[in-house]
Amino acid sequence: MFETMAIEIEQLLARLTGVNDKMAEYTNSAGVPSLNAALMHTLQRHRDILQDYTHEFHKTKANFMAIRERENLMGSVRKDIESYKSGSGVNNRRTELFLKEHDHLRNSDRLIEETISIAMATKENMTSQRGLLKSIQSKMNTLANRFPAVNSLIQRINLRKRRDSLILGGVIGVCTILLLLYAFH
Numbered sequence: 001m002f003e004t005m006a007i008e009i010e011q012l013l014a015r016l017t018g019v020n021d022k023m024a025e026y027t028n029s030a031g032v033p034s035l036n037a038a039l040m041h042t043l044q045r046h047r048d049i050l051q052d053y054t055h056e057f058h059k060t061k062a063n064f065m066a067i068r069e070r071e072n073l074m075g076s077v078r079k080d081i082e083s084y085k086s087g088s089g090v091n092n093r094r095t096e097l098f099l100k101e102h103d104h105l106r107n108s109d110r111l112i113e114e115t116i117s118i119a120m121a122t123k124e125n126m127t128s129q130r131g132l133l134k135s136i137q138s139k140m141n142t143l144a145n146r147f148p149a150v151n152s153l154i155q156r157i158n159l160r161k162r163r164d165s166l167i168l169g170g171v172i173g174v175c176t177i178l179l180l181l182y183a184f185h
Contacts, residue, residue, distance in 0.1 A: 002068075006061055009057055013050070013057065016053070020046050020050055023039075024043055027039040027043055140154075
C-alpha cells in the first residue's frame with residue numbers, strides 16, 4: 001500500500017513540476033511584459049513550494065523505509081528470541097532461578113557488610129567512650145588523692161547512694177509483697 005501511495009505521490013509531484021515548467025514558459029514568452037515581475041515572483045513561490053513538497057516527501061519516504069527495516073529486523077530478532085525460549089524452556093527457567101538466587105545472595109552479602117560496618121563503627125565509638133571515662137576516672141582519683149576532704153566527701157556520697165538504694169529496694173519489696181498478698185486474698 002505504501003509503494004502504491006509513493007508512486008501516486010511521485011506522479012503528482014511530476015505533474016506539479018510540469019505545471020511549474022509551463023508557468024516558466026509562459027512568463028518567458030514575449031506577450032506578458034507588464035506583469036513580468038509579479039509573475040516571476042509567483043513562479044518562484046511555486047518552485048519553492050514544489051521543492052518543499054519534494055523534500056518532505058523524500059524525507060518521509062526515507063523515514064518510513066527506515067522504520068520498516070527496523071521492524072523487519074526487530075521481528076526477526078523477536079522470532080529468534082521466541083525460538084530460543086521455546087527450544088530451551090526448562091533450561092531457561094533454571095537459569096532464571098539461578099540468577100534470582102544469585103541476586104538474593106548478593107543482596108544478603110551487601111546487607112551483612114553494612115551490618116558489620118555499623119558494628120565496627122559502634123565498637124570504635126564505645127572504645128573512645130571507654131577511654132574518655134577512664135581519663136575522667138583517673139582525673140577524679142588524682143583529685144581525690146590530692147584533696148582528702150574531697151575523697152571523704154565522695155565516700156559519703158557513695159554511702160548515701162548505697163543507703164538510698166537499699167531503702168528504695170526495701171520499699172519496693174514490701175510493696176510487692178503487700179500487692180501479692182492482696183491479690184491472692
